[in-house]
Each structure stands twice: as C-alpha cells, then as structure tokens.
Amino acid sequence: MLIDTGSSLTLINSYLLSQLDPCIKKYLRSPPANIHLQLADRSPLHISYTLNVPTSTGNVTHQFTVYVVPRLWRSCIIGNNFIKQKNLQIDGGNQHAYYKRSTHQEINRPKSRRIIKNKNKKVYLLCVAEKITIPPYHARYIAVKPTVPFRSITNNEYEEYELKPFIRKNKDYQVIPQIANGILSPAKNLCIQAANLSKATITILAGQKLAIMSRMNIKQLNAINHLTKANVKQAPDTRDDNVMDLSNTDLSNDQKTQLQQLVKPYPDVFTNKSGRTSKLKHQINIKEGTQPINAPPYRCAPNRRKIIQDNINEMLKEEIITPSNSPWASPVVLAPKKDESLRFCIDYRKLNAVTIRDAYPIPRIDDTLDALEEAKFISTIDLRSGYWQCPFTLTVDACVYGLGAVLAQEYNGEKFIIAYASRTLPSVERNYSSTEREALAIVWATKHFHPYFERMEIFIRTDCQAFQ
Template sequence: MTFDGVVGGVQCCLLLDTGSSINLMNKSVFDVLINRPPLQKTSVVAKTAAQDPLPLLGRANVSLKLAGQTTVMPFFVSESIDVPVLLGLEFLASCPCVVDLAGGQLVLTPSRVVRSVSASLVSVGRVIVQKDISVPPGHELVIPAFIPNSDFRGPALFEPNADMEGVELVPSFVSVSGQFVPCIVRNISSEPVTIRKRSELGQLEVGVAECPLAETESSKTTWREQLDLSQSDLSDPERSAVISLLAKYEDVIDGRLGFTPLVQHHIDTGDAPPTRSAARRIPPFLQGKVKAELDRMVDAGILEENFGSSWGSPICVVSKKDGNIRICADLRKVNAVTRIPAYVLMLALSSWRPTRLKTLQVPF
C-alpha cells in the first residue's frame, strides 16, 4: 500500500510494508529534508526479502505527518532501496492504525483516514518568479524562476500549482542550474498579463530513483557537526535547549541565502532623469572569476537580467584575502539624486537609565 505523507517537512510517497521490521528512507529523500536531523551511526544489520545484505548509512529520528497527525520515529537511511520511504513494523508500533486493503486506505486513531495513492516524486522546493514578467496576448514565453534555499542541480519536473487568470503554466521537464528554473507560460487571453515578482508558480519535483540529488559542500558538513558544546559551562538541559533552539531555526543558519516576499524596497529618485555610466573594463585575469560570480548571483536570485532599463551603474570588483572576489556597484550617481527618508531614532543612552545616579525631580 502506498500513500502520500510529509516526512521531515517534505511531501513524498510512502510504502507500507508489514514484512519489514524497520522504517527505511532513501538517501536522496534524506538529503532534501527541510528539518534534517543528524545521521547517527548504527550497528543494525539489515537484509532484503531475498536475504541479500542491505547497506545502511545510519539512523535518524524524523517527523512523519499523516492526516494532520505528527509523530517522530526512527528511520534507517540507505541508498539501496528503490522507493522514497518504506514504513515497517516500527511505524505500526508508533501509530496504532487499521489497514483496510479492500478499501485501499489506512485508518489512524482516532478516525483519521489516509487514502492509498500512487506516487514516486519528491518535492525539491517552491518555484518563485525572479522579476516582473509581462506576457503579450497569445504568446508563449520561457521565464526565469528560482528555488529559494535549495542547492539542487540536474533534471527535474516542474509541476504548476498557481491559478492565474489568463495565464497557463505548462508542466515541463527542466534542467536546473543552481537555483535557476526555466518555466513555460502561455497567455491565453486577449490582453497583456503581468506575472509579479516573487509569485509562486508551482513545485519542482524529482524522481527518487531516476534523479538522485548530488551531494554538495553544504550537505557534507552541517552546523550540528561543527557545534561543540563539550567545553562549555552549560548543563545537559541547557545544551539540549541550545540545540533545540538552533534546530527550530535551522533554515536561517544553513549557510544558504534566503529571502522574504513581504517587503520590497523602493528607491525614490523624484523627478531626476535616469543616470547611466559606462561599464569599466575587467582585467583579463579576473574575467573568469567575475563571470562565474555573476552567474552564481543570477542563479541565486540576487541579481536580475534587465535589458530595458534607462539606469545603469558600473560594477566594482573587490578581491578578498582568500583569493575570491566580491561584486560591488558604484551607485554614487544614483545616490546623488536619491531622496533619503528621515527617521527619528533614539540615542543608545536614552533607552536605559543608570541605577546609581540620583533621581532628579523636574517641576512641571
């Protein structure tokens, strides 16, 4: 019996196998878990139904959500299984339920039903529009989108889920480079349609067996492996509290760049005419590094390609001590015509009152 569930924050297909005594998870699924726990070494020896050895990479406690009910249970990670997640007797022991084979459903306690479905894809992340896109009537365009907080690269399936009036999003098999995802949109109306920046178009999905996720530098060493509290003065409960707090906000400290769609900054230049400066020449020995860094920033959604703007400022290349470069912009002409808003800020000393000073009585 197979059905959908949410494992570690990722929706994927689950296979219930009463012939297995343990819960198993494919490594490609474990690599994309949103709340990924540390992988611990295990001495358990597993075998397949044919009594062949089944190599295990480790064991981790992962949350499983079914029909609104969340339970944390152990999963053994392996690269040698051909399903995303396999639930064994450990699952049945943790979640009392009734398996209804005739009705093709799993009934959890109390009276929560999980329908049996067939699926074989794992969601990599949401697909977001990089910039405002205007689609002319009756046209089909390939627009740039990206996946925030994801290092996935390779072939994947774009599955639209947005409902936009006058626009048809085409499900397609795409090749993902960095965070860049090409998406096909069609304007089926008689009027131009604008897709706003930061709009969510759909999900990027990848087949577990056919398209395993490549191991990246960020996945090799996690903050859990780097964190060492053994030499601290914290007690065991305090150490556990620190680790729980960091795990709660793990997406903030995972080393990847995030974003918020709630605020959009606007530079007020008033009635000033646009300014444009000529591009500066890049030294030949830096051209390769500059191109690679610009491509990385475009793929990550930091920069956007814009060929129709009347504003233009040259870039400045700054060398770092480690040999890498930093891309900066010379915005002095823009700053000269920018209206800077004024905000009343409190002085640092005005937010607190010294306790050793005498209280002054001020008559009113």
C-alpha cells in the first residue's frame, strides 16, 4: 500500500479487488462518467469500477469509496481525498499513520454539542442484511444494517461509534461468530468482520442481531487519540499459518473438517513458513581437476534488485542461508511464475557442467497413473519457496554518424535524468535511410537500458514523423 498526497483519488488494482470478500465486491458500480485519471505525463488511467470498502487504520474502521484501476502498479494507493476527509495524519519519521480527532470545537461550543446529541442516536443495533455461511476457522465480512435507519451518514468527529458484539440472553441459541471490536462510522453499505472459531459451519440468517454500535464520548476519543500517537510500533502478526483456506474448494463441510483434522497433527509440515529436512545432506561431486567457478552477478533493474535483496534478507533471517567466503559463486535470476510474481533462482548451469551426475531411475508415468486407478482424492505437494514507481521515458535520436538516447523519469511535471548513452554508426549502418536509423536507435536503446525498466511500461519519444 502507498499513501500518496499527490494522488487525487484512492485507487486499488484488480489483484486487490480479487482478494476482497464477496460481501464487499457485490457493491461494485460503474465509475462516474465525469471522472478521468491521468499520470504525471498526462497518459490516461482506465477506471473499471467504484466500490465502497471498509478501511481500517489504528483500530478505526471507515467506509470509503475507492476506484478500481486494473493495471495499477500498486495494490492500493491512499489518495488525498481520503487523507483530507478522514483527517489522516502521516508521521514520516516513524513511518506511521493515524487518525487525528479534533476536540476543541466540541469543548468551545457546548450548544452545538447538544444539538448533535439530540440529532443522532447513541446506540444502534446491527442485524445481518442477508443470509451467509462461514466455514470452520474462517473470517468473513458481513453486510449489516441497523434496526433503526441511521439519521446521518456524514462522517465527522462526532460520529464515531464503538463496535461490540450483541450478547444474547438465550444461552441455548445457535453458535454465533466472533465480532471484531473496533471503531466505525455510519454508512449506507456497512460491513463488519466476523470469525468462526468453532469446528462447525455457522449459518447466519438475515435479520439476525449481530452487533451494537455505541456512539463514543469525548473522553473515549481523547484517550484513543493519545494512545494512537504514543503507540507507533507495529502490532505483531497473530495469524495462524496452520489453518488451511478451503473456501474455494468443492469439498463438503464434513470433508473440510476431516481434512483439517488430518493436517492438524503436522503443523511443522503444513505451514507457510519455510522448513528444513534432517533426513539427508546434499553433496555435490565435482569432476577431478576442476577449478572453482566464480560467475559475476547479472545486471538487473532497480526494482528487481530490491526483490533479490528482500529474498536474501528473508533467507538469512530464517537461517536458510549463511554468509560465505567460498571461491564458488553463481548469479541470481528471477523467473516469472504463472501468477506473474517472480521466483528467486540461482543460475547453476556452469556448476552443473562440471558436476558428476547421479544415476537415478525415473518412474514411468503410465505406471504411476495405473497405481491411482481407485483413488478418490489426488493431492500434490507444493513446497514453499522450493526453488518506486514512476514511469520511464526513453528519448532517442539518430543522425548520419551515430545514435543517442536519454533515460529519464518524470514526476509532478519535472524531469529527472537517469542515464545517457550513445554510439557511432559503422559504414554499413550509415547507408540506412533516416527512418531506418531512427528505428535502429529505438531497438538499440531499449536493449541497452533494458535492465532499468524490465517488465515495466515505458514511453519512447522520437522526432521521426514516421512513428507519430
């Protein structure tokens, strides 16, 4: 996520949209016809939808309209409209964001406070808008509505409510989900988060009472504002890595429960954390007389260098690798996955060329398929980790004697030069036509600066009229 005061609107991309709860995504709407987005270089950005989503910062939840830009380079950009409307404070020194709640207006104007007190209710009872089912050990966003309509859905400092679960007097009532406590404001389409921490599937019926919204007083707001400023440390990650997400499977509830029980005794195997085997120790046998191979690192783009360094830091932290002074070295390569992310790999081709290979009989695929003839379920093992951003502008030009190129980035209308490049033309290329030389300049410059903008969108500028 990126907080950008230069962005007019709050945006999300298609990937983040796909990760949202279906309860939220059903409110997708077409964007207003009078809104048009442009980058700093005035290139357009296409908006597919608008969506009202719950946003949480510092245990405070607000409903806010975001705009879906499918090809956005960040999953989410918090724009200036959100910052101004929600009074979001940005502490750059501590890399921390929090909500500031002004209280002087309420203290200095007691008459105004009495008017607001009479205008808005202190407590709202929230019930489920439509029937929803929550599988075991899962959390869902649930659309809720008040039993009495909100009198106002205008967000200001007087309309912050504390969310608490609704406690039923009847103890024999069906199992209920756990409601996440927090702070939120009245909204037209309101969603709250609920978790099923039991072993059985929970079905919540439409109209079922779920939570209570209690309007917060001035003392509560002052206390939370003080704690938010003081507590700048990030909360620890308390997610359970051993709970499998079976929401997108075709298994029945009974089968899901059986599968959870099957993997539960092996938390060290079925986890998102990388593991280490003690069953064997790998050994590489080198051909006799081979000198150590020390290959230099490959040239790569700055964004890829950051990915490589992040992977190295993670493996060092988890003690998968250790610093080494070995005379052997192989370069890192990033291989694209099916989901368009990048896999950290090592190019061991030079090492493999001098390695004594192991002889091992490979099973026949037809024998393997025959062995699965009576199987009802087939599973595969997926080993975890088994194996800034402004657009670039490339300006090129060509003359009878040579080629030239300038790589730059533009931000807020100002150009920042990254690198220059030029070369002379041999006698054969000097015989090219002017259009051919301009085309040659584009091909040569993109190859030369390829590591800077690999897998990124770039803009090429040329004065050749044939390419306009």
